[in-house]
Amino acid sequence: MNASLNYLDGNAAAGELSRVFAVDITSAEGQCANCGAKRRFAEAHLYLQCPGLVARCPVCGHMLLRLANIQERVFLDLCGMTRLTFDTTKQSNATS
Ligand SMILES: [Zn+2]
DSSP, rough: OOOOOOEEEGGGGHHHHHTOSSSGGGGEEEEETTTOOEGGGSSSEEHHHHEEEEEOTTTTEEEEEEEEETTEEEEEETTEEEEOOOGGGGOOOTTO
């Protein structure tokens, strides 16, 4: 992690998101609902200094995804992305 930045890249969300998604979301392409940029989720700017995590668009900074663990529940907000596109030929088994 670069000491001058206060975020990680989207790859750092892989562990938490694997609790929700059966596929690796970090390799998926997401489209920002604000600016329309299409980028791999791994390129998102990930902020962990909050309850849970927040992923922001690397182009405009708009919130793409929020995930919070509260008691026994996981709250997932994907309203910042218009779509996620997965290449099923590149998916590997998350447990291997
Ligand atoms: Zn954007």
